[in-house]
Amino acid sequence: MVLHSPARRPAARNRDRARLTSHTAPIASCASSASAAAARARSACPRAAAAVRQHPTRIMTRHDRKDRAYVTLVATQNPYEVDLWGEHEKRAASTLPPHCLLGENLMSVDYVHGYSTKESARLTDQATTLTELLHADTLYPPGSLVLEVGCGVGAQTVILAGNSPRAAFKSIDISAESLAEARRQAQEAGFTNVTFQQADIFDLPFLSAHFDHVFVCFVLEHLPNPAGALQALLRVLKPGGSITVIEGDHGSAYFHPDSHHARRAIQCLIDLQRQAGGDSLIGRRLYPLLAQAGYRDVYVSPRMVYADAGRPALVDGFTRKTFTAMVEGVGEQAVDQGLMDEASWAAGIRDLYRTAKDDGTFCYTFFKAQGLR
Numbered sequence: 001m002v003l004h005s006p007a008r009r010p011a012a013r014n015r016d017r018a019r020l021t022s023h024t025a026p027i028a029s030c031a032s033s034a035s036a037a038a039a040r041a042r043s044a045c046p047r048a049a050a051a052v053r054q055h056p057t058r059i060m061t062r063h064d065r066k067d068r069a070y071v072t073l074v075a076t077q078n079p080y081e082v083d084l085w086g087e088h089e090k091r092a093a094s095t096l097p098p099h100c101l102l103g104e105n106l107m108s109v110d111y112v113h114g115y116s117t118k119e120s121a122r123l124t125d126q127a128t129t130l131t132e133l134l135h136a137d138t139l140y141p142p143g144s145l146v147l148e149v150g151c152g153v154g155a156q157t158v159i160l161a162g163n164s165p166r167a168a169f170k171s172i173d174i175s176a177e178s179l180a181e182a183r184r185q186a187q188e189a190g191f192t193n194v195t196f197q198q199a200d201i202f203d204l205p206f207l208s209a210h211f212d213h214v215f216v217c218f219v220l221e222h223l224p225n226p227a228g229a230l231q232a233l234l235r236v237l238k239p240g241g242s243i244t245v246i247e248g249d250h251g252s253a254y255f256h257p258d259s260h261h262a263r264r265a266i267q268c269l270i271d272l273q274r275q276a277g278g279d280s281l282i283g284r285r286l287y288p289l290l291a292q293a294g295y296r297d298v299y300v301s302p303r304m305v306y307a308d309a310g311r312p313a314l315v316d317g318f319t320r321k322t323f324t325a326m327v328e329g330v331g332e333q334a335v336d337q338g339l340m341d342e343a344s345w346a347a348g349i350r351d352l353y354r355t356a357k358d359d360g361t362f363c364y365t366f367f368k369a370q371g372l373r
Contacts, residue, residue, distance in 0.1 A: 128155075129317030133303050134246055134366060135159050140213055142166035147211040147236065149201055149229075150174075150219035154182030160215060161191040170211070172199040201229050209238045217246040220289070224277035230293035237373045243295060245369045249283030252365035253323065255355040262355075265348030268334040269327050283367035295371030303366040309358045319362040324352040 138160065140146050144167040151157045151171035161169055171194055173179050179196050186194045199205055201219070214233050220226040233243060250270050255262070273280040282289075290298045307314035328349050335342050355362045 129314065129322060130305070130366070131159055133305065134217075134368060135163060138163055138215070138244060140164040140167035144168070144212040145170065145210070146213045146215055147206075147233075148172070149214065149216045149233065150222075151182050151196070152178045152218075154185040156215075156217045157182055157194060158185055158189045158191065161186065161194050162189070165191075165193060167193065169194040171196050172201075172204075174198065174200055202232055204232055204236055206236045208235050210236050212238055212241050214241070214243040216243070218248070220245065220286075221247050221273070221280055221282045222276070222278040226279070226282065226285075227289055227293055230289060230295070234294050234373055239373055241373050243290070243371050243373070245286055245290065246366060247283045247286060247369075248280070248364070248366050250280040252283070252363075254363040255352070256361045257351070257354060257359075259348065259351035259354070261344050261348035262351040263348075264340055265327050265331075265334070265345060265352065268339045268345075269330050271339060272330050272333055272337075283365065286367050286369035290369055290371045295373065298369060298371040300367055300369045303368055305364045305366070306361070307356075307363075308361045315356050315362075318364070319356045319360075320353065323362070323364060324349065324356070327352060 135156075140160075141164075144164070146160070146164070146167055146169045148157060148160060148169055148171040151173050152175075154171070157169065157171050171182060173182070173196075176198055179198055183196050186196075197205075201223075202225075214237050216233070220229060223229050230243075230245075237243060250266055253266055270280050279285070287298055287300045305314060305318050307319045309315065331345055331349065334340050335345055340348070354360060
């Protein structure tokens, strides 16, 4: 179990330790405040963020002892400590309950794109633009009970409900605010075959073998343990039931005119998402992830978006409003962390928008995987 690299310069170590110990009150002691606890821990110290992403825990306290920063975590009924500087990782690992060693965790991870109104609009633009490409073959039989995981603001939900009006959907998300927006969208569209519930993918409040089908779109890329998430979903899926997983892969982006600055900007997004515990290159990993999680008859279908002046709807909906807007949204983080200077970042975003002009082209690949229990 490696929470971080033990190699750390004293100045940086002291700075992080000071940030950690500047918040000395207990963070949380009950499940209902776990998400807030995780958020406060992330703001206190990057090392605490790594620990939170690694374990299925509630943070109870964090403190300083003998010039090392610690957090005290609670899993089941066995408290344990993790040395954030990594010098006692073996001892810490030996004290973890067995299920922690599987890498399970609370679904309280950083969403690298944020939860702004602008991001909600971008997600809706993305879903609308890609409906035919990604969802034309997403159909469920009448009477089916389908679990949609990580529904967010409901951008995919309304498409699913419209494609299969006689199926019933249970759409879950960890964010209460996102669920409120999803309910609003479903109500405005007039769909009555969807119910919403706040739930954690790693602690699903459903009986085993409860759902006929499971649908997961643009969720695994944000999780530090996608394999554990897929195993959790396998439990609630009926024997013979299907899972559908859709993810992108930012490494598949190709464009003309080419631009060094634009590629660096995309790499910043990849790096920031990795720091948050996610993987924006996960599309290429879907087959082994599903197969290793225990699904059978796994099949992956690459879905390529290609936009040029002859496809103006894709140029506007995908090149401008989906992909470039997504990269542009992490600019402040990228510059603040020194991943790019402000001028180079601006040049990268300008060059990405340049690919949407009449002589530009843009190409990106999504991956749609399906498997059976």
